[in-house]
Amino acid sequence: MMSKLNNPRSTLHALEPMGRGTPEVESLTSYFCRLAYSHGMTAQKLADWVLDHFEQSVCEKYGWHQRSFSSMSPESEQWAAWLAELTGVASLDRHTLAPWRSVLGVPGLAPKSDRWCPCCLAEDKASNAEPYLRLTWDVAPVTACLRHKVQLVATCPHCHRSNVRSRSAVVVPGYSTSCGGFLGDAKTEPASPEALWVARQVGQMLQEPPKVASTGLVPLLETVIERMADGRPSTFASRYGFSKSGISHWLNKGGIPALKAWLTIALHGRIGLDKLFAGDVEGWEPPLVPVQMPIELPESPRAGIKSRELDWDAIRAQLRAMLEEPQPVSVNEASERVGVDRKSLYLQANAEARAIADRYLRHRAARGEQRQTRLQSQIGEVLDERLAAGYEGMSARDIWSRLYTEAQSVPGIFRHITAVMDSRR
Ligand SMILES: [Zn+2]
Ligand SMILES: [Zn+2]
Incomplete structure (x- = not known):
């Protein structure tokens, strides 16, 4: 096999990665599968061969897809370096999340199952290009495709299984590893404006590796707090829904904000993640009236x-x-x-x-309904719990005293309690 892989320019084909420098950058997982395919090998075989080439011990029971190819882990970075060496294609780490390791916390970053945009795959196929998997689909908070304004999907339209995208010895990107059906056939729904906003932010972020090194993270966060809360961490925490200890962890103990936290900063500070991670905050002015302020501000100048x-x-x-x-x-x-x-x-x-x-009206109505349902089920729970404990003839006041503080201060709370109690009689 070794000889078959040899060619004068590089050990492996110098396969061109897709979408570099765009929000639709290819994931290294996808690149690796296409590379194996171009050599007429299974992904598993190529993984074993690469490990052998670099004299890494191979555990037979360890499937290649259990390895991390596109994540922030050092393992992804290692694979990018090995493949760059073998293909002669530089900077393959840009097809993993590894360059963002110094600015993004791990929690909440990896999706629970593999997702894709069926429209992207169908478009690849229709244009006679090789379908490929986008790195942004491997970022959990992203649930939509910005290009097609639709929700990502996670289930094969043909066999209705999940995790059929790239977790098998043999992978052809765009086709179900379970039944071979085309994943671009999946039906999807329009995405919400919220999901599209997140997809845009992350897409922009993935265009360029961050320029803020880990040493620059604290100064960047200090600037954020300076501009968004006059430099007061506790104001910043309460204003934007962070915990004070979390902020202190970032500033003093090398903690790294999770992507969700950065998205909150981007939203309220009205600055792109790409700009934040480029350290491009010189002329940045957050809005004078922050989005959704929980407290009253004095009139803006x-x-x-x-x-x-x-x-x-x-x-x-x-x-x-x-x-x-x-x-x-x-x-x-x-x-x-x-x-x-x-x-x-x-x-x-x-x-x-x-x-x-x-x-705004529709949003308020939906929120009000949700709150009311939650409140009623909470009252019901307290009632059930008390009845189960053998209490009878409880007053609305007894129930009230057992509710969470937040529920206790809801306007008209006694009316709600009485209504639930009446419905049980
Ligand atoms: Zn798409
Ligand atoms: Zn299938």
Whole structure:
């Protein structure tokens, strides 16, 4: 086999990786499978051969796909280096998450099962290109394809199994490892604006490896806290929903924020992950009125400045951008953020203002319903627990005293308790 692999330029084919420098960069898992395929080998055989070539001991029972090829682990980095050496293709680590190891925490990063965008695979196939797997599909918080605005899927449309994308000795990217069916045939649903926002952030992040080294992480976080909470870690924590000990861990003990935390910073600070990780924060100004503030802020300094002439095209564009934000905003907030009163918004940007109002109302209604259902089931639980313990003839006050503090302060809580108690009689 060794001789078969030899060619004058490199030991293995100098296969071109897909999508480098774009949000659709190929994963190393995918590259590895295509490389094996181009040599007429199974992925398992190629993995064994590479390990043997570098004199690594091979455990027969260890499937190649149990190894980590695209993650942040040192193992992924090692495989990227080995394959770069054998193919002569440089920087294959850019097809793994390893370059982000110094800026991204591990928790919540790896998906529970393998996902893909069927539209991407179908498009690859239709254009006579080799279907390939995108690195962004291996980042758990990403649940949508930005290009096709659809949700990622995780189940084969033909055999209805999951984890059929790349976990087998033989893998042809784009085809089910279980039944051989084309994974691009899967049906999918439109993605939410929230999911698309996350997909865009992560896609931009994957275009370029971070420039902030691990030594630069604390200064970067200090800048974030400086700009977003006047340098006060406790304000920053409570304002954006972090724990104080978590922040202290980042600043003092080498802790690394998880991707979800960075996304929160990106959202509220209105700065791209790509910019944050490039350390490009020189001219960054977070919004004066933060998204979804839990506490009242004094009037923003901008509010007093009377605008000369309003650029309505720009304002409408800002409003449309707000419609894409994960968290729906109210017309009041939108009006504050663009510095224009509500009436003018409805006059000059009617469609946008109505879309914002409508989205916010639907969001509030959904949230209210959820809260009410949760509250009722909680009251029901307390009631059941007390009855099970042999109590009878309880008053609404008894039930109330056993609820969580948060539930106790819900407006009209006694009405809710009585309603649940009545429904049980
Ligand atoms: Zn797609
Ligand atoms: Zn299948």
